[in-house]
Amino acid sequence: MRIALFVTCLNDALFPRVGIATVTVLERLGHTVTFPAGQSCCGQLHANTGYPGPARALEQSTEAAFAGHDVVVSPSGSCVAHLRAHTRLPVYELSELLVDVLAVTDVGARFPYRVTYHPTCHGLRMLRLGDRPLRLLGAVRDLELLGLPEPEQCCGFGGTFALKNAAVSGAMLADKCAHAVATGADYLAAADSSCLAHIGGGLARRPGAPRPVHYAEILAATGAGAVG
């Protein structure tokens, strides 16, 4: 299948390894990935911060960049939710594409670590990803999945909320990090690099805490090497 990748602005600039992992998984499964170069940002940041004009322009430029593509995939729950609400693009979050469209849960990955999974708010409540990411992780060889306490609680990122309401965001982050540490996992996985940048930045200050990782990176792994 020909699949167009919407890598997201954040992954493009800060976390290219998440885009690379997405390409790796899909190519390993025998699919052809394309990367339309006209893409940048879906407009979510502007829309949610209160700037409908620039948001609309970015939604339109994203729609134009992917015109004519039948299947678009993105490793970001919140960007997919935004594009689905504001464009007509046939866009899937990675776990939706793998489980629903390509009908695979075992992508041939091996990851010999203990992993806990945080279901990010957009994936949980807007896309209703349900257990798709967990089914994918459950099929990874040698991976031990550990339950996260109060998984459905928001991590406190919320885009510019993290700056505008820094104190509340920090308090929510502290609770999320404490829950992650309590699992004793090696890695905390999630479906959104933005939430992971926030949670990971908090975990980095806590000794013995799990390392943040996008679940696509786990799906791309085949050896014993650490990721993230």
Place this chain on the structure above:
Amino acid sequence: MSTRHPPPGRQLPIVAVTPFPRAAAGALRDAQLRANLGRATRTIREKRAAVVAEVPDWEQLRDRAARVKDDVLDRLPELVDRFTRAATAAGATVHHATDAAAANAVVTDLVRAQGVDRVVKVKSMATQEIGLNEALAAAGVTAVETDLAELIVQLADDTPSHILVPAIHYNRGQIRELFARRMPGFHADSDDPAVLAGAARDYLRRTFLAARVAICGANFAVAETGSLVVVESEGNGRMCLTLPDTLIAVVGVEKLLPRFVDLGDFLRLLPRSSTGERMNPYTSIFTGVTPGDGPRRLHVVLLDNGRRRVAADPVGRAALRCIRCSACLNVCPVYERVGGHAYGSVYPGPIGAILSPQLTGQDAGHNATLPYASTLCGACYDVCPVKIDIPAILVHLRQTGPKPAAERAAMAWLGWTMRDRRRWRAALRAARSGGRPLRVLGRRHGGRLRRAPWPLSAWTTHRDAPLPAEESFRDWWHRTHDS
């Protein structure tokens, strides 16, 4: 009267006098508050989830209730008129108040006409919204709150911090101490909830028996029959609704329902969403006056106070579907950590963040900071019994509200850069080379930045910051796939 804002010094209790971020940061420092709130909200949201899961047609109930409320908002003038005629025919007197000052004036005059200096009150958000107790006090009338939690708040000279459980920020030890100081005749040395409730019961019973005027709100007002419906848990409300000669109800116009049969769905939705009960303990439905039974005079004050203006906003109007159940407060991760006072309004939490700024206009006080008091996590929308898409309205209010000039410029520049592939690629390369010295600094911290200057210090105060990658994704793609 047509003024929207009260005179200076008497700010409406739905106007935030402090920006939310500052008020919230203050509340976060109160460890006792956080412990009280965390315990209370966790208990109530687990109870709610359990009883909602029992109802197989919950989603259909929500859909129907939302439709009924939207229909009410579509034809407010017609339903106000129908209610007025039906209630009047049943022996009530209906008043129409455009704003808080007008409503307070009507009620104050009615109380004065009875020649009393003390009234009893049923818990009511509408009277909280207009600051009725303060207006009555200015006229020399003492209003005694009879809902136990409202009484606690009143005795403490405090303000409510939750719609349903206004004293949620107190624990029992604090309440015993408060009763000992402020409740006439209190002399128990136990903080057993049953003992505290018993003391309040003794105190309130004396008050009920002496009261000649009661003031209430209404959860629903049926246009077809002119009936009012008061939903409560303690029975204190029913004492107020039945004992005094004169009853004055202050009711927001959005509380109207077209037909009596519409009540059924709402009486199933409300208790499960609010208290986590299957059925509400005391539901009082009354229509006009009945000789020899209950009050001899019933006055209904239908309150607008910005509602018709909100109803004209195609996105924001859904906030008026609210039936004040508080489910959104109990699941909100922001509310759970900062409590109700941080919102600067008697309407706190997610619903308050969309209701207060709409009722007052975003130019009132610091109400424009309220739509940002959310991560848009969506937990509130999931539990709302009338399906108010609170995150969508928060975003709508952010898009229509005032914004700082520097942020406006930065967001415009970012949008301009991102919507052109050449500019975006140049920006990525600039970030990469600009990030090079930072990456050297960040080596000690796993490739992350521990301390950044203002304004990014807002980020690094609480967490390390990620740094631009040495090679952007598109450069990697170009190198590996474009040849």
